[in-house]
Amino acid sequence: xxxxxxxxxxxxxxxxxxxxxxxxxxxxxxxxxxxxxxxxxxxxxxxxxxxxxxxxxxxxxxxxxxxxxxxxxxxxxxxxxxxxxxxxxxxxxxxxxxxxxxxxxxxxxxxxxxxxxxxxxxxxxxxxxxxxxxxxxxxxxxxxxxxxxxxxxxxxxxxxxxxxxxxxxxxxxxxxxxxxxxxxxxxxxxxxxxxxxxxxxxxxxxxxxxxxxxxxxxxxxxxxxxx
Amino acid sequence: xxxxxxxxxxxxxxxxxxxxxxxxxxxxxxxxxxxxxxxxxxxxxxxxxxxxxxxxxxxxxxxxxxxxxxxxxxxxxxxxxxxxxxxxxxxxxxxxxxxxxxxxxxxxxxxxxxxxxxxxxxxxxxxxxxxxxxxxxxxxxxxxxxxxxxxxxxxxxxxxxxxxxxxxxxxxxxxxxxxxxxxxxxxxxxxxxxxxxxxxxxxxxxxxxxxxxx
Numbered sequence: 001x002x003x004x005x006x007x008x009x010x011x012x013x014x015x016x017x018x019x020x021x022x023x024x025x026x027x028x029x030x031x032x033x034x035x036x037x038x039x040x041x042x043x044x045x046x047x048x049x050x051x052x053x054x055x056x057x058x059x060x061x062x063x064x065x066x067x068x069x070x071x072x073x074x075x076x077x078x079x080x081x082x083x084x085x086x087x088x089x090x091x092x093x094x095x096x097x098x099x100x101x102x103x104x105x106x107x108x109x110x111x112x113x114x115x116x117x118x119x120x121x122x123x124x125x126x127x128x129x130x131x132x133x134x135x136x137x138x139x140x141x142x143x144x145x146x147x148x149x150x151x152x153x154x155x156x157x158x159x160x161x162x163x164x165x166x167x168x169x170x171x172x173x174x175x176x177x178x179x180x181x182x183x184x185x186x187x188x189x190x191x192x193x194x195x196x197x198x199x200x201x202x203x204x205x206x207x208x209x210x211x212x213x214x215x216x217x218x219x220x221x222x223x224x225x226x227x
Numbered sequence: 228x229x230x231x232x233x234x235x236x237x238x239x240x241x242x243x244x245x246x247x248x249x250x251x252x253x254x255x256x257x258x259x260x261x262x263x264x265x266x267x268x269x270x271x272x273x274x275x276x277x278x279x280x281x282x283x284x285x286x287x288x289x290x291x292x293x294x295x296x297x298x299x300x301x302x303x304x305x306x307x308x309x310x311x312x313x314x315x316x317x318x319x320x321x322x323x324x325x326x327x328x329x330x331x332x333x334x335x336x337x338x339x340x341x342x343x344x345x346x347x348x349x350x351x352x353x354x355x356x357x358x359x360x361x362x363x364x365x366x367x368x369x370x371x372x373x374x375x376x377x378x379x380x381x382x383x384x385x386x387x388x389x390x391x392x393x394x395x396x397x398x399x400x401x402x403x404x405x406x407x408x409x410x411x412x413x414x415x416x417x418x419x420x421x422x423x424x425x426x427x428x429x430x431x432x433x434x435x436x437x438x439x440x441x
Contacts, residue, residue, distance in 0.1 A: 164397075
C-alpha cells in the first residue's frame with residue numbers, strides 16, 4: 001500500500017482554480033489599464049507570460065521527479081514526471097499560440113525568428129514531442145522509466161543552453177518585461193499579472209492532479225485485470 | 228584494468244571493427260560529398276558565401292547522424308551490450324569509448340569533407356575549423372548517448388534524428404556563429420560550454436540507459 005501523504009483534495013483544488021481564473025479574467029479585462037503603445041491587445045501579455053512561466057514550471061517539476069526516480073527508483077515518480085512533462089507540452093502549445101497571436105498584432109507577423117522566447121519554445125516543443133516518441137516506443141517497465149527520466153533531465157540542461165544560444169544568435173525584439181532591476185511596471189499591472197500567474201499555476205496543478213489520478217486508476221485497473 | 232584502460236580497449240574494438248568491415252566511414256564520406264553537390268544545386272547561383280557556410284553545418288549534422296545511427300547496431304545485433312553490462316567495468320566507459328570511436332569516424336570524414344567544401348564553395352577560416360572540432364565533441368557525446376537509447380526502442384533508426392536534432396540546435400547556432408561572425412570567440416566559448424555541460428550529463432546518466440538493457 002502506498003504511504004499516506006496529505007494532499008489538498010481535488011474538488012477544493014478545482015474550486016480554487018475556478019475562483020482564481022475568474023478573478024484573473026476579471027482583472028485582465030476590467031481593471032488593468034490599457035497599454036499606452038499597444039492598447040487593448042497588450043492584455044494577452046497576462047496570459048502569454050503566465051502560461052510560459054507555468055510551462056517552465058511543469059518542465060522543472062518533470063525533471064525534478066525524473067531525478068527523484070533515478071535516485072529512489074520509485075515508479076510513481078516516473079508517472080509524475082511524465083504527467084508534468086505532458087502538462088508542460090500542453091501549456092507550451094498555448095505559449096506558441098498566444099505568442100504568435102501577439103506577434104501578429106504587435107509586429108504584423110505570425111512568426112518572428114528574432115523573438116527569442118518563441119524560438120526557444122519551438123526548440124523545447126520539438127524536444128518534448130520527441131520525449132513522447134521515445135516514451136511510447138519502449139515497453140512499460142524500468143527501462144522506459146529510465147529513458148524518460150534521463151531525457152527529461154536533458155531538457156532542463158537544454159533550456160538554459162538554448163536560451164543562451166538564441167540570445168547570442170538573434171537580434172532582440174522581444175519586450176523585456178523583467179530586468180535585473182525587477183519588473184518594469186507597477187500598480188494594477190503587477191497585481192493583475194500576479195493573480196493571473198497564481199491562477200494558471202493552480203490551474204496547471206489541478207490538471208496535473210486530475211491526469212495523475214486518471215493514469216493511476218488506469219494502471220490499477222490493468223493490474224486488477226491481470227490478477 | 229583502470230577506467231581509461233577499459234575505455235581504450237573498447238574504443239580500440241570499435242576502430243578495429245571498422246577497419247576490417249568498413250561499414251560506416253565510406254558511407255559517411257560518400258554521403259557528405261553527395262550532400263555538398265546537392266547543396267550546390269539547391270543554392271541559387273551567386274548566392275552569398277554566408278548561405279554556403281550555413282549549409283556546411285547542415286551537412287556535418289546529417290553526416291554525423293548517419294554515423295551515430297550505426298554506432299550501437301553491432302552491439303545490439305550481436306548482443307555485445309549484455310556482455311559489456313556484465314563486465315566489471317564502469318558503465319560510463321561504454322559510452323565514452325563509443326563516443327571516442329564515433330568522434331574518430333566523424334573527424335576522419337571531415338578531414339576529407341572540409342577540403343572538398345573549401346574547393347566546391349569557398350575557403351575555410353580557422354574559426355570554422357575550430358568550431359567544427361568543438362562541435363564534433365558535442366555531437367558525438369550527445370549523439371552516442373541518444374543512439375544507445377534509440378537502438379533499444381521499437382522505432383530504432385527512426386527515433387535518433389527526432390531525439391538528436393532538437394539537442395543539436397544549439398550546436399548549429401554556435402557553429403554557424405563561429406563560421407560567419409566577425410568575433411567568433413564567444414561562439415567557440417559557447418560550443419565549449421555545450422560540450423562540457425552535456426558531456427558531464429551523459430557521462431553521469433549513461434548507467435541508466437544500459438541498466439536492464441534487455
